[in-house]
Amino acid sequence: MLSLRQHIKETIRLAWPVSVAQLGWVAMSIVDTIMVGKIGPDPIAAAALGSGFFNVVYVLGLGVSLGATPLVAIAVGARNTKSARAIFEQSFLLNMTCAVGMTLLVYFGADVMWYLNQPPAVVELAVGYTKWLAFSALPFMFFQTYRQFLEGFSIMRPAMIALLTANVVNVAVNYAFIYGNWGAPALGLNGAAIATFLSRLYAAFFLAFVAFRLDGMSRHRPSWRALSLDFPLVKKIFALGAPGGVQMFFEVFAFVAAGFMVGWIGAKELAAHSIALNVASVSFLAATGVAAAGSVRVGNAVGERNPVKTRRSGFAALGVAAGFMGFAAVGFLVFNRELVAVFVDDPETLRIAAALLLVAAAFQIFDGLQAAGMGVLRGLTDVKVPSYVAVVAYWAITLPVGYLMAFVFGWGVYGVWFGFVVGLVSVALTLIVRFNYLSKRADEI
Numbered sequence: 001m002l003s004l005r006q007h008i009k010e011t012i013r014l015a016w017p018v019s020v021a022q023l024g025w026v027a028m029s030i031v032d033t034i035m036v037g038k039i040g041p042d043p044i045a046a047a048a049l050g051s052g053f054f055n056v057v058y059v060l061g062l063g064v065s066l067g068a069t070p071l072v073a074i075a076v077g078a079r080n081t082k083s084a085r086a087i088f089e090q091s092f093l094l095n096m097t098c099a100v101g102m103t104l105l106v107y108f109g110a111d112v113m114w115y116l117n118q119p120p121a122v123v124e125l126a127v128g129y130t131k132w133l134a135f136s137a138l139p140f141m142f143f144q145t146y147r148q149f150l151e152g153f154s155i156m157r158p159a160m161i162a163l164l165t166a167n168v169v170n171v172a173v174n175y176a177f178i179y180g181n182w183g184a185p186a187l188g189l190n191g192a193a194i195a196t197f198l199s200r201l202y203a204a205f206f207l208a209f210v211a212f213r214l215d216g217m218s219r220h221r222p223s224w225r226a227l228s229l230d231f232p233l234v235k236k237i238f239a240l241g242a243p244g245g246v247q248m249f250f251e252v253f254a255f256v257a258a259g260f261m262v263g264w265i266g267a268k269e270l271a272a273h274s275i276a277l278n279v280a281s282v283s284f285l286a287a288t289g290v291a292a293a294g295s296v297r298v299g300n301a302v303g304e305r306n307p308v309k310t311r312r313s314g315f316a317a318l319g320v321a322a323g324f325m326g327f328a329a330v331g332f333l334v335f336n337r338e339l340v341a342v343f344v345d346d347p348e349t350l351r352i353a354a355a356l357l358l359v360a361a362a363f364q365i366f367d368g369l370q371a372a373g374m375g376v377l378r379g380l381t382d383v384k385v386p387s388y389v390a391v392v393a394y395w396a397i398t399l400p401v402g403y404l405m406a407f408v409f410g411w412g413v414y415g416v417w418f419g420f421v422v423g424l425v426s427v428a429l430t431l432i433v434r435f436n437y438l439s440k441r442a443d444e445i
Helices: 004-037 041-066 068-077 081-115 120-152 157-179 189-211 231-265 267-303 307-340 347-379 384-408 413-444
Strands: none
Touching: 004 041, 004 157, 004 189, 004 267, 004 307, 041 068, 041 081, 041 120, 041 189, 041 231, 041 267, 068 081, 068 120, 068 231, 068 267, 068 347, 081 120, 081 231, 120 157, 120 189, 120 267, 157 189, 231 267, 231 347, 231 384, 231 413, 267 307, 267 347, 267 413, 307 347, 307 413, 347 384, 347 413, 384 413
């Protein structure tokens, strides 16, 4: 039996490649914001609106794709090779079906932004950007199919390499199509969306090429010619992934809705809100990596029918997440102006964004705990109740408190962010209590 210290080391070993891979995803958005920021503040605000709209749909697909990982991890713990391969095949069918729906929904739904009482100049840019961005849903879900399967085997590094190198593609295509370099047309913000699509396409094919060439993975290669729909298994994957997608949908939608509220205040406040969220999202990457590691390790322990290992794996993940996010909070307190100065030169926007990072410092630890809590509960195949908790916390607590503080008490954009603090604290504490209760009965799963 591993000690708690050994569990922490193993969690970090699995978490860091996932965190770096997540940094690869977010780095694309950060680079887009930096490069687009050179052409003015309106494109920054438009990118925030468009990305937010896309992300509301994107997280639904992301949640569905995550349903495969704990099932694969449990199969690995039980040494069931045939089951793991079947999960990959059916998740591929499910994920690509979702990808088509996501593309259509984002493309044709983008025009709704005209009715959200946002600055017209910003909306005009955001709609075109979002329609281009819609096509990146297909390579994203293709990538996720392979990534979540490999993570079920505790193989984290290939996705990390794919996403880090994809950023090189993103920067190069941004440079060409945003500014019109190397003979390419100057497409401005739309050029950033094209770069996102091509970089995600590269990452998808890179991972597909590598996945079954890894040591020991060739026996899991799917039988594409004999591939057929196994509806009960698809239903099982969907039932495990969809509630997580719904939870992330309401969480991201809450942040998007908060962005809309900030947009009612002013364009500079919206740009500052976008910049501060970009910076805060970098620290959150570590928590998502720990969540993925915790989900896999708890799933393995469940497959082994080992409740003691289940509890130690889960609490190790929670501890690692809290520790790193506490370190990030200190960084925000000390270097807030330096961090946001990378994105913008406008003094007023910079001042507001730096102040928002001080608010972000207050919720860092709880943001990490809620992410890790979702992950370890997913390893227990517990997804429905956490999704209900998230919906209530974000929509019955975060947004009402944010609106009240911003517009009734006059705190403006800082009031909206105060709502984040209250909501994240409530989610984190609830999930920790639930894991403590359910992990004691893990051998019954």
